[in-house]
Amino acid sequence: MPDLTAVKTALRAQRIETPSWAFGNTGTRFKVFTQPGVPRTASEKIDDAAQVHRFTGVAPSVAVHIPWDKVDDYAALSSYAKEQGVAIGTVNANVFQDDDYRLGSVANPDPAIRRKAVAHLFECIDIMDATGSADLKLWFADGTNYPGQDSIRARQDRLADALAEVYARLAADQRMLLEYKLFEPSFYTTDVPDWGTSLLHCVALGPQAAVVVDTGHHAPGTNIEFIVALLLRAGRLGGFDFNSRFYADDDLMVGAADPFQLFRILHEVVLAGAIGPEAGVAFMLDQCHNIEPKIPAQIRSVMNVQEATAKALLVDQPALEAAQRSGDVLGANAVLMDAYNTDVRPLLAGLREDMGLDPDPVAAYHRSGYAEKIVADRVGGTPASWDS
Numbered sequence: 001m002p003d004l005t006a007v008k009t010a011l012r013a014q015r016i017e018t019p020s021w022a023f024g025n026t027g028t029r030f031k032v033f034t035q036p037g038v039p040r041t042a043s044e045k046i047d048d049a050a051q052v053h054r055f056t057g058v059a060p061s062v063a064v065h066i067p068w069d070k071v072d073d074y075a076a077l078s079s080y081a082k083e084q085g086v087a088i089g090t091v092n093a094n095v096f097q098d099d100d101y102r103l104g105s106v107a108n109p110d111p112a113i114r115r116k117a118v119a120h121l122f123e124c125i126d127i128m129d130a131t132g133s134a135d136l137k138l139w140f141a142d143g144t145n146y147p148g149q150d151s152i153r154a155r156q157d158r159l160a161d162a163l164a165e166v167y168a169r170l171a172a173d174q175r176m177l178l179e180y181k182l183f184e185p186s187f188y189t190t191d192v193p194d195w196g197t198s199l200l201h202c203v204a205l206g207p208q209a210a211v212v213v214d215t216g217h218h219a220p221g222t223n224i225e226f227i228v229a230l231l232l233r234a235g236r237l238g239g240f241d242f243n244s245r246f247y248a249d250d251d252l253m254v255g256a257a258d259p260f261q262l263f264r265i266l267h268e269v270v271l272a273g274a275i276g277p278e279a280g281v282a283f284m285l286d287q288c289h290n291i292e293p294k295i296p297a298q299i300r301s302v303m304n305v306q307e308a309t310a311k312a313l314l315v316d317q318p319a320l321e322a323a324q325r326s327g328d329v330l331g332a333n334a335v336l337m338d339a340y341n342t343d344v345r346p347l348l349a350g351l352r353e354d355m356g357l358d359p360d361p362v363a364a365y366h367r368s369g370y371a372e373k374i375v376a377d378r379v380g381g382t383p384a385s386w387d388s
């Protein structure tokens with residue numbers, strides 16, 4: 001049986017970054033539903049992210065997305081965040097919402113468009129210099145919709161050239177995290193569609209480049225924990241975007257659709273000794289709360305990651321290894337299922353009390369009156385949304 005003190009220590013040290021865009025109005029191509037009390041500014045998004053940390057204790061940073069979180073003074077935004085008890089984390093670039101990017105951004109056939117895209121990526125590094133962020137996170141919508149539309153190889157050459165330019169601009173303590181996605185918004189080719197393509201580019205760039213895995217960015221049936229184990233073995237898992245899906249990039253609450261998959265993924269992370277912040281994997285939520293209240297959904301999501309992590313930390317690894325070595329198929333599977341079937345909620349409730357927190361973060365949030373306060377305060381202005 002694993003040492004519960006060590007398990008609690010690891011859970012206490014866990015860090016799960018929240019995404020600023022999850023607090024804004026989001027939706028699908030059919031409708032972006034609005035909710036009362038949604039933040040209008042980057043500072044108000046930080047206020048909401050600070051609530052998630054206030055009640056969970058393990059979400060001390062918020063990822064920003066540019067230009068969704070564009071401000072005049074990023075150093076001031078970073079100081080404001082610190083006053084709220086959180087830090088500005090990963091800086092996410094956005095070269096997927098400008099008409100110029102219809103045929104792509106860094107892989108666009110037009111060199112002028114490519115230069116515009118690279119200029120935005122440079123701007124994101126300048127923002128990292130101002131906020132003290134270490135990670136530049138790149139996801140490209142780039143791709144094609146019809147066979148023959150463009151040269152698959154030429155687009156890879158353009159992508160590689162742009163990434164090399166940006167990589168050269170990184171400071172020694174900064175990283176480039178390259179996220180892949182199988183499809184959408186491109187529906188024939190996507191220029192970074194899978195872990196292999198991202199890894200090839202990262203290896204070609206150098207040690208400060210690593211791969212981001214996003215749960216929803218895989219073909220149905222993909223064994224994501226295998227990819228995670230492989231990238232950790234190669235020292236190239238730079239980040240993980242937590243969410244869940246029943247079909248495609250649904251961006252639902254992590255663990256909601258497939259808690260067993262989340263457990264299997266975190267089992268591989270624990271086995272690799274990569275659950276702690278010192279291992280350098282940027283674990284974050286990347287979700288959209290299209291119909292549900294956003295802050296409680298983020299709090300619930302952090303709790304879902306904690307529960308899956310606690311179960312993974314409770315795997316009796318010596319017993320598992322012994323069963324694996326002796327070819328005891330059912331025995332080995334049983335060891336893992338015992339951990340997965342363990343109710344870890346009392347353990348986590350106790351940990352929260354040890355941390356001076358309410359054992360039930362969602363209930364504590366509702367009792368705080370913050371939800372009513374933001375509805376009352378945030379009248380007028382333009383609520384944050386994907387398309388603003």
Ligand code: LRH
Nearest residue numbers: 092139179214241249286
């Ligand atoms: C792309 C993605 C990426 C973010 C965006 C909000 O689907 O997962 O990580 O930039 O969502």
Ligand code: MN
Nearest residue numbers: 179214241286
């Ligand atoms: Mn993502």
